[in-house]
Amino acid sequence: MTRSRLVGLGLGIVLVVGVAPAASAEEIDVTAPMTWTVTGHGWGHGHGMSQYGAKGAATQGLGWKQIVGFYYPGTKLGRARGPIKVLITADKRDVQVDARDGLRLRPLTGRKTFELAKVRPRATRWRIVPKGERSVVQFKARSVWKRWASFPGAAEFTAGNRPMTLRLPHHDTATYRGSLRSVEKHTVNVLPIDRYVQGVVPSEVPTSWPADAVRAQAVAARSYAAYERAHATSYYDICDTTSCQVYGGAGAEDPASNAAVKATRGRVVTYQGEPAFTQFSSSDGGWSSAGSQPYLVAQPDPYEASSANPYATWTATLTSARIEKQWPSIGQLQHISFTRDGHGDFGGRILSATFSGSAGSVTVPGDDVRSLLGTDGRSTWLQLRPATTKDLVRQLFSFSFP
Structure with missing residues (x-):
């Protein structure tokens, strides 16, 4: 091992840094x-935060601020709010939802919304079918689909913060908060970033882990999403798979991870005033790997050893x-x-x-x-x-x- 020196971090941690x-x-x-x-x-690319390392650090008494400070040296903490657009990769057709109280339809080209229970009170299901540059809205009653209206451009379903049941191919279902938007024959879930993180954290780490490890995951996930949103060039900001970070919607939420999201509400890791690219992986094996950003460094990880890591x-x-x-x-x-x-x-x-x-x-x-x-x-x-x-x-x- 090369000689090392101690340097201070923006988040109040001391890090051992060696000559590469x-x-x-x-x-x-x-x-x-x-x-x-x-x-x-290790398991994964090893850039940034090790999830098992975060668990070990929390077991040793480190708080979430110290954990993210160690894994993203040279960064600071900031805040991020506003909506995020999530591509639902399993749904590449019409946007089809179950009828429920408060379900509304909103064409994106206008300001008017329609309360669907009043429009067709006997409907059991609704869908938006893209037809060229228009959105055709249909409803299902007595097992028969019927056309209701057509609007220029994209449209979306919303029920406020209450979850909607999305019908997926192969008879699968999933529940989502916010709105479900039909764009270019894809389904996009648009919701506040903290609501989004509620569906990410329990999909990424066990919610039974120490609270500060789960909180560190919430901050890393929120930061990653804010970074992707800031660099998005398409009709969505981020996807819902391991190609981005896993997002399970409202159906994945858990009280323990929701508490972690609430405890870190809006907090993100920043670098030079912008959201940081907070990559993370399951395990770095005891030594993280250098990534594409100055704060994604190769360094020994002293916390994995106490994490009961099966991937060591x-x-x-x-x-x-x-x-x-x-x-x-x-x-x-x-x-x-x-x-x-x-x-x-x-x-x-x-x-x-x-x-x-x-x-x-x-x-x-x-x-x-x-x-x-x-x-x-x-x-x-x-x-x-x-x-x-x-x-x-x-x-x-x-x-x-x-």
Whole structure:
């Protein structure tokens, strides 16, 4: 480990910062078809806050401000309010909701709203069907869909803060607060940012964790959403999957996580006066990785050790045939070269990999290496070693990881 010094942070934390080590290289010759046992640390990209690290920090008595200060050094706290537009990725057709008290329809091109229970009191369901540049509104009564009206542009359903039941493809349903808007044959949930965070936090961490860990997650999620909103260029600000951050709507809410959202109401992490890109992942394995922003730093994480983290160390199996199938242009695999970041075991995380074979070679980013293991959840902080018979039997009967 390099020598380190102590520096003060904008959120009142003291952080150990080391001089960045030079990237290291690793060379692996492949003289025959191979099977490797892969040993790794952490789960996810490792940028910013470790969720298990936040749990460990809260267990040790740190408050949420100290936790976010540690994982996003050099940042400050600010506030963010206003609505956010969330793409509901599972719904790519009409916007269809169950009838309920207070359900209204609002065309976005005008100021008038329609109280639908008064318009068609016997309707059991309503939908907005996009037709070119117009929105056709239909209702269902006695199992038959009937046209009610048509409006220029987009339209949305709202019931105030009361949840609406959205009908999804394949007979699934989900509930959402705010409004459900039909835009370009997609459903967009528009709601206050704190209401949105209520549907994120319990989808990202267990609500039974220490309160300050859940509060830190609320602040990170709110900050991430505010950053995405500030940089949005489409008809939505953020999506509802792991490609952004997981959002389950009103149906995902939990009293404990709602309390965490309330306790941190409006608070966000900022950098130079703007919302910070507060990336987070399940586990950094004991050492975070450098990201795209100055506050997403590579640093030792002393808090994961006390978090009962099941992803601190994991194992998997990788074959040379799997690599050859992924990049068939290389032919038969003959050599692997890893460039690492130099932090921690194995020489640190893999930054890039070159796979060379009988027909050519390919150089790919480290994230492409972890995807070889069957899930993008695993870390790039990993090592290969030739598998033994004992390793293969252990892997066959192991159910520790998905």
